[in-house]
Amino acid sequence: MLLGGAAVGVGAAGVAAWDELSRWWWRVPGNDKPRTPGAVDYRGAEWVAAASANWRRGDRPDDYTVDRVIIHVVQGSYAVALKVFRDPGHGAATHYVVRGGDGHVAQCVRELDVAFHAGNRAYNERSVGIEHEGFVDRPRDFTDVMYASSARLTADICARHDIPLDREHIIGHHEVPGADHTDPGRHWDWDRYLRLVRAAAKEAAEAGARGSGRPGESGGPSASAEPSGG
Numbered sequence: 526m527l528l529g530g531a532a533v534g535v536g537a538a539g540v541a542a543w544d545e546l547s548r549w550w551w552r553v554p555g556n557d558k559p560r561t562p563g564a565v566d567y568r569g570a571e572w573v574a575a576a577s578a579n580w581r582r583g584d585r586p587d588d589y590t591v592d593r594v595i596i597h598v599v600q601g602s603y604a605v606a607l608k609v610f611r612d613p614g615h616g617a618a619t620h621y622v623v624r625g626g627d628g629h630v631a632q633c634v635r636e637l638d639v640a641f642h643a644g645n646r647a648y649n650e651r652s653v654g655i656e657h658e659g660f661v662d663r664p665r666d667f668t669d670v671m672y673a674s675s676a677r678l679t680a681d682i683c684a685r686h687d688i689p690l691d692r693e694h695i696i697g698h699h700e701v702p703g704a705d706h707t708d709p710g711r712h713w714d715w716d717r718y719l720r721l722v723r724a725a726a727k728e729a730a731e732a733g734a735r736g737s738g739r740p741g742e743s744g745g746p747s748a749s750a751e752p753s754g755g
């Protein structure tokens with residue numbers, strides 16, 4: 526496993542002007558980033574705050590470069606994950622939790638803060654963590670709608686932090702050095718997931734180029750964070 530942040534992509538050169546404008550403050554070191562109550566980093570996520578004991582206040586990406594997305598499986602339900610994240614005694618939380626039945630996304634920790642989820646301090650500092658409802662040994666828990674929703678979320682995180690869409694940067698908890706966890710397990714379909722992430726990134730980029738799908742704008746087509754379930 527490659528260590529160090531040198532491998533971060535330089536794809537930011539092509540971002541549209543509006544995007545630069547919308548996040549210029551984000552790149553200025555020492556600027557206190559806005560912490561609007563209830564605000565989420567991923568459009569379509571529902572804010573469900575984790576207890577402050579389960580994360581550490583940060584100033585990412587100024588204090589730490591974010592160059593990993595870490596995939597977890599709850600070993601339980603969406604509701605259980607949110608419950609334990611609200612428990613200050615739990616000692617852990619991820620930034621996001623994705624629900625299996627409909628792909629609904631909760632954000633529990635801001636991306637600028639360091640969530641305790643990887644079991645490795647350096648990896649906590651450099652990553653965004655996503656929990657998925659279900660059990661590692663029950664592949665039926667990994668629903669189509671959950672894969673698709675999670676892939677859109679990961680594509681969005683990677684676009685905002687300039688993280689390459691590959692298996693070096695989108696990893697499982699079990700791939701964190703020193704981790705004693707096995708999630709997301711052998712039933713997590715990485716090929717499929719990476720395919721979906723790349724497709725979602727392409728779709729979002731095309732929507733951006735058309736001038737739709739901007740964060741904060743309503744009425745944008747497709748890029749719907751809310752899957753239609755069916």
Ligand SMILES: [Zn+2]
Binds near residue numbers: 598642708
């Ligand atoms: Zn995990």
